Amino acid sequence: xxxxxxxxxxxxxxxxxxxxxxxxxxxxxxxxxxxxxxxxxxxxxxxxxxxxxxxxxxxxxxxxxxxxxxxxxxxxxxxxxxxxxxxxxxxxxxxxxxxxxxxxxxxxxxxxxxxxxxxxxxxxxxxxxxxxxxxxxxxxxxxxxxxxxxxxxxxxxxxxxxxxxxxxxxxxxxxxxxxxxxxxxxxxxxxxxxxxxxxxxxxxxxxxxxxxxxxxxxxxxxxxxxxxxxxxxxxxxxxxxxxxxxxxxxxxxxxxxxxxxxxxxxxxxxxxxxxxxxxxxxxxxxxxxxxxxxxxxxxxxxxxxxxxxxxxxxxxxxxxxxxxxxxxxxxxxxxxxxxxxxxxxxxxxxxxxxxxxxxxxxxxxxx
Amino acid sequence: xxxxxxxxxxxxxxxxxxxxxxxxxxxxxxxxxxxxxxxxxxxxxxxxxxxxxxxxxxxxxxxxxxxxxxxxxxxxxxxxxxxxxxxxxxxxxxxxxxxxxxxxxxxxxxxxxxxxxxxxxxxxxxxxxxxxxxxxxxxxxxxxxxxxxxxxxxxxxxxxxxxxxxxxxxxxxxxxxxxxxxxxxxxxxxxxxxxxxxxxxxxxxxxxxxxxxxxxxxxxxxxxxxxxxxxxxxxxxxxxxxxxxxxxxxxxxxxxxxxxxxxxxxxxxxxxxxxxxxxxxxxxxxxxxxxxxxxxxxxxxxxxxxxxxxxxxxxxxxxxxxxxxxxxxxxxxxxxxxxxxxxxxxxxxxxxxxxxxxxxxxxxxxxxxxxxxxxxxxxxxxxxxx
Numbered sequence: 001x002x003x004x005x006x007x008x009x010x011x012x013x014x015x016x017x018x019x020x021x022x023x024x025x026x027x028x029x030x031x032x033x034x035x036x037x038x039x040x041x042x043x044x045x046x047x048x049x050x051x052x053x054x055x056x057x058x059x060x061x062x063x064x065x066x067x068x069x070x071x072x073x074x075x076x077x078x079x080x081x082x083x084x085x086x087x088x089x090x091x092x093x094x095x096x097x098x099x100x101x102x103x104x105x106x107x108x109x110x111x112x113x114x115x116x117x118x119x120x121x122x123x124x125x126x127x128x129x130x131x132x133x134x135x136x137x138x139x140x141x142x143x144x145x146x147x148x149x150x151x152x153x154x155x156x157x158x159x160x161x162x163x164x165x166x167x168x169x170x171x172x173x174x175x176x177x178x179x180x181x182x183x184x185x186x187x188x189x190x191x192x193x194x195x196x197x198x199x200x201x202x203x204x205x206x207x208x209x210x211x212x213x214x215x216x217x218x219x220x221x222x223x224x225x226x227x228x229x230x231x232x233x234x235x236x237x238x239x240x241x242x243x244x245x246x247x248x249x250x251x252x253x254x255x256x257x258x259x260x261x262x263x264x265x266x267x268x269x270x271x272x273x274x275x276x277x278x279x280x281x282x283x284x285x286x287x288x289x290x291x292x293x294x295x296x297x298x299x300x301x302x303x304x305x306x307x308x309x310x311x312x313x314x315x316x317x318x319x320x321x322x323x324x325x326x327x328x329x330x331x332x333x334x335x336x337x338x339x340x341x342x343x344x345x346x347x348x349x350x351x352x353x354x355x356x357x358x359x360x361x362x363x364x365x366x367x
Numbered sequence: 368x369x370x371x372x373x374x375x376x377x378x379x380x381x382x383x384x385x386x387x388x389x390x391x392x393x394x395x396x397x398x399x400x401x402x403x404x405x406x407x408x409x410x411x412x413x414x415x416x417x418x419x420x421x422x423x424x425x426x427x428x429x430x431x432x433x434x435x436x437x438x439x440x441x442x443x444x445x446x447x448x449x450x451x452x453x454x455x456x457x458x459x460x461x462x463x464x465x466x467x468x469x470x471x472x473x474x475x476x477x478x479x480x481x482x483x484x485x486x487x488x489x490x491x492x493x494x495x496x497x498x499x500x501x502x503x504x505x506x507x508x509x510x511x512x513x514x515x516x517x518x519x520x521x522x523x524x525x526x527x528x529x530x531x532x533x534x535x536x537x538x539x540x541x542x543x544x545x546x547x548x549x550x551x552x553x554x555x556x557x558x559x560x561x562x563x564x565x566x567x568x569x570x571x572x573x574x575x576x577x578x579x580x581x582x583x584x585x586x587x588x589x590x591x592x593x594x595x596x597x598x599x600x601x602x603x604x605x606x607x608x609x610x611x612x613x614x615x616x617x618x619x620x621x622x623x624x625x626x627x628x629x630x631x632x633x634x635x636x637x638x639x640x641x642x643x644x645x646x647x648x649x650x651x652x653x654x655x656x657x658x659x660x661x662x663x664x665x666x667x668x669x670x671x672x673x674x675x676x677x678x679x680x681x682x683x684x685x686x687x688x689x690x691x692x693x694x695x696x697x698x699x700x701x702x703x704x705x706x707x708x709x710x711x712x713x714x715x716x717x718x719x720x721x722x723x724x725x726x727x728x729x730x731x732x733x734x735x736x737x738x739x740x741x742x743x744x745x746x747x748x749x750x751x752x753x
Binding site: 070071072075097098099100101102176221222235236237348351352353354355356358359360362363364365366 | 437438439440441442444445448449452453454455456459525526527528531532535593594595618700701702704709712714715716717718719
């Protein structure tokens with residue numbers, strides 16, 4: 001009895017010392033940084049593929065926070081001069097906007113790691129995935145998906161089918177923003193992908209896109225968060241919905257949902273890692289960005305969620321899904337079989353036009 | 368006096384100062400004026416017809432370059448872009464291209480970079496964005512705009528959005544106030560005149576939802592009201608509606624009205640309850656003994672005495688409803704959005720804080736006007752929160 005108690009006390013004492021030692025160790029390295037991502041399965045994948053291995057390799061702890069995109073919080077932190085976010089995962093239009101406003105640190109391509117065979121980063125990254133303030137990580141896509149169990153016979157196959165209420169009756173889910181929807185509308189109206197933005201730049205083209213949206217407006221359920229479309233499909237709230245391809249993939253392989261993706265007319269997008277301007281931990285932040293943008297780290301992400309890698313050398317490393325062993329290739333937006341009829345979202349055009357179009361879209365919704 | 372000083376300081380820091388900043392932000396926007404002072408000064412010489420003189424181009428070329436170096440160009444370009452779409456990229460691209468230009472003539476150099484530089488509209492937009500003190504956020508908030516010649520005109524029809532939304536917000540808040548009154552009055556009466564044990568139990572039933580998280584209550588309504596939700600399932604099960612005719616009760620105006628009425632109901636019940644409890648039951652018995660029918664007694668004796676509670680509850684519910692944000696955002700879909708959702712959009716997404724401030728100021732004025740109106744008609748000193 002007595003020895004038991006003594007042993008317990010000794011054990012307690014040694015735990016305390018160990019904890020203290022750990023405390024001092026982290027203190028000495030002074031190291032923890034904050035990375036910000038979108039929550040859900042994407043954040044889980046980034047944590048496993050980037051943040052945890054980075055912490056293990058460098059001893060710098062990464063605190064992960066989530067946000068819903070946009071620049072309001074970053075701008076507030078920079079304007080007030082109290083920056084507590086270090087690395088942020090942003091889409092390329094937000095990186096451009098924030099970079100012009102001085103909200104992000106510059107990231108030079110030379111600071112990024114070369115490919116496994118020594119190819120310099122500037123050549124290894126796909127065109128358009130690097131910018132003044134961002135290092136490209138993933139190529140993702142807005143597609144539309146449907147619940148195959150709800151269609152007897154052939155399901156929808158083209159983007160035009162999404163707007164075809166006669167052939168495929170039922171409610172549709174769409175994101176409550178003009179972005180994506182205007183492009184989909186024109187492509188469904190038989191405009192070839194490469195002519196979409198040229199046409200949207202004219203008043204007639206815009207009117208045409210809104211007229212096309214008019215045809216299904218009464219049958220649309222609008223969503224806002226990426227987690228909603230798979231939920232709405234599973235609940236039977238809608239028969240088909242636009243969605244981010246990774247979310248649908250997850251529902252397919254992890255939850256065995258009978259969902260199918262229509263790749264025709266998919267809208268490709270790029271996300272980049274960026275560093276908030278004025279963070280006192282800029283060196284550690286840059287180390288994390290370098291770490292996460294290696295081919296190995298991008299492949300580690302690509303084996304967890306079906307978003308394509310931003311650099312060429314990572315593509316062959318993405319073999320099977322880690323959890324289920326599913327072949328990843330055909331599920332990536334950039335796979336050749338998915339690229340017919342695909343459109344790269346023109347972020348520069350949206351940066352210029354989103355203010356007016358958001359007002360017009362809100363007015364259109366309210367009518 | 369010394370004892371209330373901490374409270375006054377607290378109020379000043381957390382309430383009055385932010386309010387003043389917001390009001391200032393709605394009319395004051397120095398970003399463009401600070402970044403392009405010489406350009407704007409040179410533009411003042413320009414009549415507004417044809418193209419501005421070379422001096423304007425020269426100053427603009429110099430100041431766009433220095434704004435780019437100071438990394439304020441993004442904010443400048445963003446503000447000009449709000450007045451004319453497409454100019455954001457023109458400004459940022461030109462500033463970048465100008466790095467390679469050694470000297471003038473600047474007009475030809477800039478015209479070669481983008482044809483927007485030989486469009487007088489571009490210069491009108493820059494001049495308008497350069498106003499240090501401006502009414503354009505308020506104009507924008509009431510769907511108006513300033514034309515290049517200085518006159519004020521309504522926005523093109525497809526962009527009119529804020530006035531209809533303001534109207535809708537007022538009407539919805541009014542409707543919710545009426546619903547709360549109709550639902551809350553009998554409940555408050557029941558609680559106030561029930562035996563104490565039962566009264567306390569009923570009061571707890573009002574208070575428990577009041578203490579429950581707003582998000583929980585709102586999402587519960589989604590579970591109840593959605594097309595595959597509890598209510599629709601019951602209606603289909605008892606055969607009242609067919610499986611393909613399920614009712615849309617959420618993600619639209621119905622959802623907003625139902626959820627907000629429920630969320631705000633306690634704010635009506637509690638003031639009514641405390642006023643009703645102070646009305647002696649003897650009054651009604653006295654009225655009856657003098658030959659009044661129950662309806663007469665209610666109308667002439669009971670109702671007038673509850674008016675202070677009705678006023679307090681209605682004003683409270685209305686003012687809370689007019690600024691409500693999270694419930695319409697979650698259950699309102701596209702037709703159930705209110706003006707505060709637009710304020711949130713401009714705060715968080717478009718980063719047009721000036722416009723958000725102007726919309727907020729309009730709401731503030733609306734509430735103050737109503738308060739004064741109420742004071743005139745009923746008298747604030749008659750309002751009772753119990």
